[in-house]
Amino acid sequence: MLIGLTIDRFRGIAPSTLLKLARLVGVNFVEITHSVFDDLPAVLAELGPIKCGFHLPNYGDHGIDFSHESFKNEINQLIENVNNYHQHLHVQYCLAHPPEGHPTLSKAKNANSYLFDNLRKLRPPVIIENIQSMSFEEFQAFFEMAKDELGDKLIGQCYDPAHYFVGGEDPLAVLDRMKFPIATVHLSDCRADKDSHLPFNMGGVLPVNAIINKLYHMKYRNSINLELLPRSLDELDSIVASYLTVVRRFHPVRYLITRARMSMLLPLLQRKLRTYGKQQGALNAD
Numbered sequence: 001m002l003i004g005l006t007i008d009r010f011r012g013i014a015p016s017t018l019l020k021l022a023r024l025v026g027v028n029f030v031e032i033t034h035s036v037f038d039d040l041p042a043v044l045a046e047l048g049p050i051k052c053g054f055h056l057p058n059y060g061d062h063g064i065d066f067s068h069e070s071f072k073n074e075i076n077q078l079i080e081n082v083n084n085y086h087q088h089l090h091v092q093y094c095l096a097h098p099p100e101g102h103p104t105l106s107k108a109k110n111a112n113s114y115l116f117d118n119l120r121k122l123r124p125p126v127i128i129e130n131i132q133s134m135s136f137e138e139f140q141a142f143f144e145m146a147k148d149e150l151g152d153k154l155i156g157q158c159y160d161p162a163h164y165f166v167g168g169e170d171p172l173a174v175l176d177r178m179k180f181p182i183a184t185v186h187l188s189d190c191r192a193d194k195d196s197h198l199p200f201n202m203g204g205v206l207p208v209n210a211i212i213n214k215l216y217h218m219k220y221r222n223s224i225n226l227e228l229l230p231r232s233l234d235e236l237d238s239i240v241a242s243y244l245t246v247v248r249r250f251h252p253v254r255y256l257i258t259r260a261r262m263s264m265l266l267p268l269l270q271r272k273l274r275t276y277g278k279q280q281g282a283l284n285a286d
Contacts (some may be wrong), residue, residue, distance in 0.1 A: 002051060002092075002223035003246050004029030007036070010230070013273075016042035021269055023048060025240060026258045031055050031225045032089065037081045044088055051090045052125065053225060054082060059100035064087035066118040067099035067111035075118055083123045092223070093183065095127045095158055098134060098142050112142075116149040122142050126259060127148060127183045129158035132195060136174045143180055151167070156183025156222075161211050162190040162197075170215055172207065182220060186227045187211070188245065197229035199238035200245055212249050220263070224250075 005022055007015050007030045015036050023046065026072055033055040034042045057078070059065045066075055082094060096119060099111035119126050128146055130139045139157075147154050159170030159182045186198040189204025198204040215224075224246055228239050240262055248255040 001221050002029035006227045008033045009035040014039045016046045019046045054091045054094045056096045058097045063073045067115035079121050086124050089122045093127045094124050125155040125159050132163040158184050160186040162195050166195050171247040184223045188227045200242040
């Protein structure tokens with residue numbers, strides 16, 4: 001089973017630097033974004049045997065997704081980059097959201113068609129993630145339409161319990177109602193009204209442990225990605241603790257090995273991360 005972390009540029013720190021730290025933690029999987037193409041030689045040098053998912057841009061975070069025809073040039077460039085380097089980056093899938101930011105039904109229909117056209121052009125298989133603006137029924141209906149359009153290209157859905165929770169759904173109950181297979185899981189804690197991507201035990205209200213236990217008893221064995229957004233460079237211990245919480249349930253032996261290694265390495269990793277942050281801050285000041 002693959003358990004990993006999202007790797008993106010964070011406060012000026014390059015993806016390759018964060019990937020290096022992830023390897024020291026011992027992760028076997030990461031989910032990367034388009035930011036890796038600004039740092040590609042260094043990312044490839046640090047990747048080693050780690051497998052990757054590729055999170056396509058989404059409207060909420062980037063103001064662009066694969067359904068926005070006004071960004072045709074940027075979308076085509078990203079498709080080309082993914083198709084050229086997906087094997088070098090060990091990409092297992094590309095993850096997309098349903099169209100967001102389209103206020104009328106007619107625009108949404110056009111957006112769906114353009115999204116599916118672009119997803120067909122990608123060489124890796126595709127996963128589609130539930131979004132908080134869609135109810136469970138709406139997302140399942142959208143996924144069924146996507147399956148009709150994409151066929152075997154679409155290998156499953158991404159289950160993001162925080163999106164369901166913030167959208168007013170019971171994230172545990174929806175697991176019993178899903179019509180389509182779960183190909184990956186995004187896991188983070190959240191506020192009651194915000195998908196804040198918190199590490200565990202940092203003031204969030206999502207029933208994280210209950211979700212992990214339910215996935216375990218369902219015999220879920222595909223990837224789990226911790227989609228965490230630290231508030232400062234000092235939260236590395238919380239990120240590692242969140243990672244260990246998942247590993248402990250699914251891989252008890254690996255948990256014991258990783259916990260022992262982290263007891264020695266964590267202070268070093270924290271110093272390295274602060275150093276990288278200060279160096280990047282100095283570069284930004286220049």
